[in-house]
Amino acid sequence: xxxxxxxxxxxxxxxxxxxxxxxxxxxxxxxxxxxxxxxxxxxxxxxxxxxxxxxxxxxxxxxxxxxxxxxxxxxxxxxxxxxxxxxxxxxxxxxxxxxxxxxxxxxxxxxxxxxxxxxxxxxxxxxxxxxxxxxxxxxxxxxxxxxxxxxxxxxxxxxxxxxxxxxxxxxxxxxxxxxxxxxxxxxxxxxxxxxxxxxxxxxxxxxxxxxxxxxxxxxxxxxxxxxxxxxxxxxxxxxxxxxxxxxxxxxxxxxxxxxxxxxxxxxxxxxxxxxxxxxxxxxxxxxxxxxxxxxxxxxxxxxxxxx
Amino acid sequence: xxxxxxxxxxxxxxxxxxxxxxxxxxxxxxxxxxxxxxxxxxxxxxxxxxxxxxxxxxxxxxxxxxxxxxxxxxxxxxxxxxxxxxxxxxxxxxxxxxxxxxxxxxxxxxxxxxxxxxxxxxxxxxxxxxxxxxxxxxxxxxxxxxxxxxxxxxxxxxxxxxxxxxxxxxxxxxxxxxxxxxxxxxxxxxxxxxxxxxxxxxxxxxxxxxxxxxxxxxxxxxxxxxxxxxxxxxxxxxxxxxxxxxxxxxxxxxxxxxxxxxxxxxxxxxxxxxxxxxxxxxxxxxxxxxxxxxxxxxxxxxxxxxxxxxxxxxxxxxxxxxxxxxxxxxxxxxxxxxxxxxxxxxxxxxxxxxxxxxxxxxxxxxxxxxxxxxxxxxxxxxxxxxxxxxxxxxxxxxxxxxxxxxxxxxxxxxxxxxxxxxxxxxxx
Numbered sequence: 021x022x023x024x025x026x027x028x029x030x031x032x033x034x035x036x037x038x039x040x041x042x043x044x045x046x047x048x049x050x051x052x053x054x055x056x057x058x059x060x061x062x063x064x065x066x067x068x069x070x071x072x073x074x075x076x077x078x079x080x081x082x083x084x085x086x087x088x089x090x091x092x093x094x095x096x097x098x099x100x101x102x103x104x105x106x107x108x109x110x111x112x113x114x115x116x117x118x119x120x121x122x123x124x125x126x127x128x129x130x131x132x133x134x135x136x137x138x139x140x141x142x143x144x145x146x147x148x149x150x151x152x153x154x155x156x157x158x159x160x161x162x163x164x165x166x167x168x169x170x171x172x173x174x175x176x177x178x179x180x181x182x183x184x185x186x187x188x189x190x191x192x193x194x195x196x197x198x199x200x201x202x203x204x205x206x207x208x209x210x211x212x213x214x215x216x217x218x219x220x221x222x223x224x225x226x227x228x229x230x231x232x233x234x235x236x237x238x239x240x241x242x243x244x245x246x247x248x249x250x251x252x253x254x255x256x257x258x259x260x261x262x263x264x265x266x267x268x269x270x271x272x273x274x275x276x277x278x279x280x281x282x283x284x285x286x287x288x289x290x291x292x293x294x295x296x297x298x299x300x301x302x303x304x305x306x307x308x309x310x311x312x313x314x315x316x317x318x319x320x321x322x323x324x325x326x327x
Numbered sequence: 328x329x330x331x332x333x334x335x336x337x338x339x340x341x342x343x344x345x346x347x348x349x350x351x352x353x354x355x356x357x358x359x360x361x362x363x364x365x366x367x368x369x370x371x372x373x374x375x376x377x378x379x380x381x382x383x384x385x386x387x388x389x390x391x392x393x394x395x396x397x398x399x400x401x402x403x404x405x406x407x408x409x410x411x412x413x414x415x416x417x418x419x420x421x422x423x424x425x426x427x428x429x430x431x432x433x434x435x436x437x438x439x440x441x442x443x444x445x446x447x448x449x450x451x452x453x454x455x456x457x458x459x460x461x462x463x464x465x466x467x468x469x470x471x472x473x474x475x476x477x478x479x480x481x482x483x484x485x486x487x488x489x490x491x492x493x494x495x496x497x498x499x500x501x502x503x504x505x506x507x508x509x510x511x512x513x514x515x516x517x518x519x520x521x522x523x524x525x526x527x528x529x530x531x532x533x534x535x536x537x538x539x540x541x542x543x544x545x546x547x548x549x550x551x552x553x554x555x556x557x558x559x560x561x562x563x564x565x566x567x568x569x570x571x572x573x574x575x576x577x578x579x580x581x582x583x584x585x586x587x588x589x590x591x592x593x594x595x596x597x598x599x600x601x602x603x604x605x606x607x608x609x610x611x612x613x614x615x616x617x618x619x620x621x622x623x624x625x626x627x628x629x630x631x632x633x634x635x636x637x638x639x640x641x642x643x644x645x646x647x648x649x650x651x652x653x654x655x656x657x658x659x660x661x662x663x664x665x666x667x668x669x670x671x672x673x674x675x676x677x678x679x680x681x682x683x684x685x686x687x688x689x690x691x692x693x694x695x696x697x698x699x700x701x702x703x704x705x706x707x708x709x710x711x712x713x714x715x716x717x718x719x720x721x722x723x724x725x726x727x728x729x730x731x732x733x734x735x736x737x738x739x740x741x742x743x744x745x746x747x748x749x750x751x752x753x754x755x
Contacts, residue, residue, distance in 0.1 A: 105639035127641030128525040129595025148643060150525030189525055212522030213530065 023135045023142045024315055027153045027193045035160065035197055036169070042161050042307070042314035049085065049310050059086040062119040062320050067110070068145070069095045069125040074281060074305070075145050079122045079154075082312035088320075091118070106130060107137050114138045119320050123147075141319040152186040155280055156194035158311040162304050163235065166276060172199030175232055177223075179205040179261055180239025180288055181250070183212050187239060187280045192220050203229055205261065209250045226261050230270055237278045238263055238288045254287050261288070268293045276300050329366035330357075331744065336371030336705060339671060340378055340693035341680050349376055351701040354744035358697060369739050369746065371705045377675050378693035379411025379441075379702040379740060381682040383471060383501075384555055384579060384627035385652065387413070387443070389435060390428065391420025396632035396722045398432060401652070402439030403755065404630070404721040406747045408652040409704035409737035412442040412683070412691045413630075417453065418476035424448035424459040429467050440747045440755040441740075442702075444686060446471045449488045449500060453477055458488060465495045470687040473501035475555060476602075478537055480507050485541060489550035497687040499577075501553040502541055504562070505603055509533035514643045516589040516604040524592060526642060529604050531559040538562045542569040545576055553685060554578040556629050558603040560613030567622040577685055578617075579627040582651060582658040585614045587727060597638050597645030598727050601631070615668045618677060625682040626674075628655045632723030650726040653719050657733035660708055679704075690743075701744040710736035710751075720753055 023029070030038070048056055064083040068076055076092075083090045093113060110121065120141040123131045128148035135142040146152040163171060176195050182188045182204050192202050196219035204211065205223045215222055223229050230236075241257060251257045258264065263277065268290070271277075277289070277299045285291040294301055333349040338359060348363035348371075349356060387401040398415070405413045415432055417423030423432065429445045436443025447464035451457045453474045461472055472492060479485045479502060492498040510529040515521050517528020538554060542565060545552040557563060557578045566578045583601060588608055591599040599605060617623040631648025638645050659678060663669040669677065683692025690700040713732050716724040740748035747755050 105636040106641060107639040108636070125641060127643040130641035132595045133639075133641060148525055148641075149527070186525060189523075213517050213528065214519050214522055216519045217523055 021318055024153055024319065025132050025135060025142065025144045026151045027156050027190045027197070032197050035157070035194065038157060038314050038318060039161055039164055041317060042157070042311045045310040045313040046307070048313070055085050055087060057087045058317055059088045059320050062088045063091065063117060064088045064120045064122060064316065065091045065093055065113055065118050066122045067093045067095070067113065069130070070146070072124050072146065075124065078308040079145060079312050082309045083316055085309065086313055086316055088316070106133065110134045110138055114140055120316065143315060143319065146186050148186065149184045149189070150186050151190045153190050154308070154312055154315055155187050156190035157315070158304060158308045159191060159278060160194055160198060161307045161311050162278070162300050163276070166300065167234070170199050171195060174200045174234045175203070176200045176235040176237060177203045177205050177229055177233050178237045178239065179226060179263070180241060181210040181245060182206045182239070183210050184242070184245070185239050191237065192218055196220070205229060207251060207261070210245070226267070230267060231272065233271065233275050235276045235278060236263055236271065240280070240282065241284055241288050258287055263289045263293050265290050265292050268296070268298070271298070278304060281305065331367050331369065331746070332363045332365035333369045333371045333376050333703070333705060333739070334363070336374040336376040338376045338695050339675055340695040341676070342694050344672065349695060349703070351741065351744045354701055356695060356697055356699045356701050359695060369705065369749070371738070373709060374705045374707045374738055375671065376695065376703060376705050378679045378695060379691060379704045379742070380409045380656065380678045381686060381688060381691050382410050382413045382628050382630070382652065383625060383682045383686050384475070385413040385415060385630040386418065386632065386648065387415045388632055389419060389432065394634045394722070398435035398439055398443055400720060400722045401630065401632070402436065402441045402443055403753045404652040404719065406440035406740045406742065406755070407720050407737060407751070407753055408654070409656050409706055409740055410441050410652060411702035411704065411740065411742050412444055412686070412688050414444045414446050414471050414686050416475045417446050417448045417473065422448050422453050424451050424453065426460065426463045426467055429464055429469060433467065440753060441742055442691070444688065445469055446473050446475070446501070448472065449474045449479055450484060455479055455481055455484060458491060461491060461495060461498070465498060470497045471499055471501050471553070473503065473555065475501065475503045478503050478505050478507055482540060482544065486544050486548065489544055489548040489552065493548065493550050499551040499553050499685060501555055502537065503555050504534050504537035504541065505529065506533045506537050509536065514600060515592045516606050518589060518607055520589040520592055524595070526592065529602070531561055531606065531610070534559050534603055535561040535565060538565045542574055542576060545569070546572065546574045549575070551575045556581045556584065556603055556627065557617070557623060558584045558606050558610060558614065560610050563613045563617040563622055567617065570622065577624040578622065579625045580614050580618060580623045581627060581629045582655045583649060583727060585611055585618070586658050586662050591727065592642065595642045597640065597642045598649060598725050600642060600645055600647050601629070601649050602647040615663065618663065619668050624677065625685060626655065626659060626677045627682065628652050632721050633725050635724050638725050648725070650719065650721050650723060653721065654714060654726060654728050654733065656706060656737060657735035660735035661733060701741050703741040704737055705739040706735065707738045708735045710734070710738070712736050
């Protein structure tokens with residue numbers, strides 16, 4: 021594997037191998053000195069056209085624990101002038117001698133284009149509303165350690181602004197690839213005009229699906245969507261689609277709760293629910309480093325890489 | 328001035344098709360018949376000899392965006408594509424909303440490889456609010472008025488423009504039909520592919536609500552209305568119904584809308600980004616059906632050059648538009664004529680004399696007969712060639728057909744009797 025751009029780049033076997041690798045790196049991250057020399061001498065650039073403290077730190081930590089040299093290239097969105105093309109920017113960076121670019125961009129497909137222009141490996145750390153494959157993988161890693169290696173037959177609902185969610189696009193395909201039964205729950209204004217080609221069913225009624233779920237996966241609600249008339253008010257959103265304390269009480273006792281962060285407590289998820297025993301939210305963050313170590317190792321280690 | 332004979336071809340014009348040579352003298356066709364001789368000869372064996380093509384929708388980018396195209400380079404690309412007249416769109420900087428700017432474009436076109444006709448804006452600054460000085464522009468020869476690139480969204484402004492244009496002989500209001508609120512932020516067709524790719528969508532309904540509204544306005548005002556680049560099945564159906572009801576509407580379709588679909592966007596390459604966007608297979612079929620039954624009158628390229636670096640941005644951030652002039656006729660032949668959607672005669676009607684009539688260009692669009700201005704295109708339908716962006720005459724390289732082998736190429740183009748393209752090579 022040269023790049024990780026979309027979940028669709030991986031089949032079930034490929035995903036499972038990455039999860040195995042990540043499981044072994046989970047052990048590394050728990051050591052007293054959580055560092056291995058696996059990728060010593062490799063250079064990884066984190067190229068974030070969009071702010072994301074947690075994803076960036078997670079990737080940079082993963083790279084450092086593999087003994088990579090890490091360069092940060094911060095592009096404030098305001099400084100992305102109309103003058104320099106994306107191609108010029110990444111070719112300039114590549115000329116410094118690098119092995120991988122971890123890239124976050126506000127536009128869908130930006131990392132796919134970069135992968136055509138440079139020789140280094142490209143890892144998609146989130147592209148517009150398109151995909152966030154390492155988030156989906158770390159979510160799978162988290163579920164694997166709670167409900168077992170496969171997700172066959174597991175009922176997972178992804179709730180929220182599916183239309184604008186790269187987490188949902190990657191997650192729906194990744195969960196389904198491991199056998200889960202995925203339902204998207206959202207008002208019609210927050211769903212794509214069609215989900216043809218998605219391995220999912222759709223519901224507009226959270227209460228109708230709640231009692232059957234093994235996992236509730238909540239998405240962050242962005243307030244600016246109210247101005248786009250996607251929903252009337254946060255209060256109404258919470259009333260219809262929020263995982264309130266009352267709704268959480270109607271979940272099956274073994275049901276699990278996930279959220280990619282950052283959360284709007286009191287909007288899509290009640291604070292008590294986020295901190296309750298069913299919540300995997302902290303584990304998701306912890307697993308992010310091990311999962312990203314596995315991705316970088318897969319791309320750059322054992323014969324991979326281009327340094 | 329010497330006589331020129333176009334020898335050995337099949338003449339095709341509004342009167343039909345026959346084997347004949349064409350003798351041209353002093354810019355005019357003087358004789359059509361067999362075994363003609365002249366001082367010089369152009370070989371047309373295996374070719375169709377037809378009226379030059381007319382494109383009612385091209386972006387020549389001058390003034391203001393000369394790094395993408397100029398009147399000179401765009402006209403050269405047009406001539407190589409068999410066009411003898413093009414209507415330049417007004418979304419330049421400054422826009423074509425002022426007589427001095429229009430006069431400058433016309434002056435730049437005077438020496439060009441094809442006749443360059445200026446459109447004029449409908450509204451000042453293409454802002455969609457106040458009418459542009461349509462009468463002053465009309466006095467300079469402007470017949471097509473459009474805010475192309477943007478839709479005239481305000482129904483009241485559109486109504487007044489249609490009414491006002493009725494006082495200007497030959498004038499036609501030309502609408503880029505996409506409701507700006509419904510396409511806000513969109514970069515590709517809204518549907519299965521945009522859903523998968525996470526690219527914000529431009530829905531078919533955005534085009535269709537404007538077409539439906541403007542048909543009502545055209546019927547109520549009695550004005551002539553032309554719909555640019557119709558791209559959806561629903562819009563085709565609305566135009567079909569409007570014509571049946573007697574509205575004075577015409578419509579154009581672009582080659583990319585009958586050759587490519589939104590699936591192309593899966594590469595995230597913005598060479599496939601265009602407004603209106605590439606649609607679905609069903610829309611593509613409806614465009615072909617609309618061309619076949621005459622609902623869609625003309626084929627226009629919406630030739631839209633952009634500098635390479637502008638297309639080296641992510642899909643959502645790159646500008647919209649694609650080149651079209653040098654590939655259009657070959658695509659018409661491959662996608663419409665060979666499969667039997669259009670006869671050769673209907674294809675040239677849609678590319679030559681019908682657009683000439685819409686744009687009010689009496690010297691273009693035939694017939695190929697004594698006394699007619701010698702604006703001619705000699706097309707070899709069997710010539711195979713590969714689209715190589717670096718070899719295009721356009722300044723820009725943003726063709727979505729790069730690397731594709733096309734069958735059908737313009738061999739010669741005559742502008743007022745001058746050979747501006749000879750054996751596929753531009754002479755101006």
